Amino acid sequence: MSPRALPALGAVVLAGAFALTGCSSDGGASGxxxxxxxxxxxxxxxxxxxxxxxxxxxxxxxxxxxxxxxxxxxxxxxxxxxxxxxxxxxxxxxxxxxxxxxxxxxxxxxxxxxxxxxNVLTIVTPPGNPAGITSFQDLAGKDAQVVVCAPQVPCGNATQEVEAATGVTLKPVSEESSVTDVLAKVTSGEADAGVVYVTDAKAALAKKAGSVEQVDFPESSKAVNxxxxxxxxxxxxxxxxxxxxxxxxxxxxxxxxxxxxxxxx
Missing domain, CATH: 3.40.190.10 (Periplasmic binding protein-like II)
Structure with missing residues (x-):
């Protein structure tokens, strides 16, 4: 390469470096x-x-x-x-x-x-409702594999309010950190039933018809979030x-x- 070409090449490299520096700046997470x-x-x-x-x-x-x-x-x-x-x-x-x-x-x-x-709660089951869940009381059955939200999560606290109002004590196989995690356990077939919000059940059915079955229960009115x-x-x-x-x-x-x-x- 000719010595005269070096200054021009250096200018191109330097300009490219400035361009890359500008693209990488995002001002921070909320900046x-x-x-x-x-x-x-x-x-x-x-x-x-x-x-x-x-x-x-x-x-x-x-x-x-x-x-x-x-x-x-x-x-x-x-x-x-x-x-x-x-x-x-x-x-x-x-x-x-x-x-x-x-x-x-x-x-x-x-x-x-x-x-x-x-928002209020409802019950969701896998397609066909294989465990035959028809009420909140059915969730306490011996063979029911039930998933709920953890107590510190709003949907979990609401579930506990319904338990207190009905006198029904659930023994879940899993307590999840969010209502979407509960829904995922049910749609994947890992649980017989889950307690979620009516909006989550509606969203799941809108996304894929028949992906879950929704079982409403009157006691849900005891816990309105x-x-x-x-x-x-x-x-x-x-x-x-x-x-x-x-x-x-x-x-x-x-x-x-x-x-x-x-x-x-």
Whole structure:
């Protein structure tokens, strides 16, 4: 290679290095790229909100060019623990009020939580309902392989409330950290029945007809979960966090939630 070509080649390499450096910068988990001006809003939400919040987030992004909504779904208690430990989050939506209260008691919300939905429990079984489950009482049968949410998870706490109201004590073979995990155990055939929210059963059937059988029980009215949402204190995007809360509690968000089977707050 000619010595005269070396300076030009060095300039190309240097320019490429600058280009790569710019592409790798994302401004942090809930920050923004200093060059692009784009912003990422981190939303932590209960696992039972997966379908609805995915839709609401998509609509929010469409109405806010340059904004990306990063959704994190898990059991409400797990999400609270993560936020308390300093994990970045701009908005938190809980499947019950007690878990939200943990954040408000720790002064980790930027404003008072707003209730946006309600939910009740139902029973799901594999196709054909091989164990013949027809009531909540049947879940306590000797041979029934039942899966429920862990007590610290909202759906688990609600299950315990129904047990107390009915005098029926369940002996689950597994206690899961989220309602979606319970549903997965049933759809995979690892359990005869599971206690989930009516919205999860509806979502499963909408995704694949006949994937589960739903067994409603009247005692579910003894444990109605109210879902609150709030902006998290210290958010770098407080304006966006407030707007997302408004999107969930507003007419469009409420329509999405009610179509999924959630009750009004």
């Amino acid at each position: 923004a790229s200093p060059t692009s001006g784009e912003r990422t809003l981190v939303v932590d939400a209960a696992a039972s909100l997966t379908g609805t919040f995915t839709t609401i987030a998509h609509d929010f992004e469409a109405q806010h060019p340059g904004v990306t909504v990063k959704l994190s779904f898990a059991g409400s208690s797990d999400l609270v623990a993560q936020i308390q430990e300093g994990a970045p989050a701009d908005v938190f939506a809980s499947a019950d009020e007690p878990n939200m209260k943990k954040l408000t008691d720790a002064s980790l919300t930027a404003a008072d939580p707003v209730s946006f939905a309600t 109210t879902y609150p949402i709030a902006a998290v204190k210290g958010s770098k995007h407080a304006d966006l966090a407030d707007e997302f809360v408004q999107a969930v509690t507003g007419e469009q968000g409420q329509q999405v939630l009610q179509q999924a089977g959630f009750g009004a707050p």
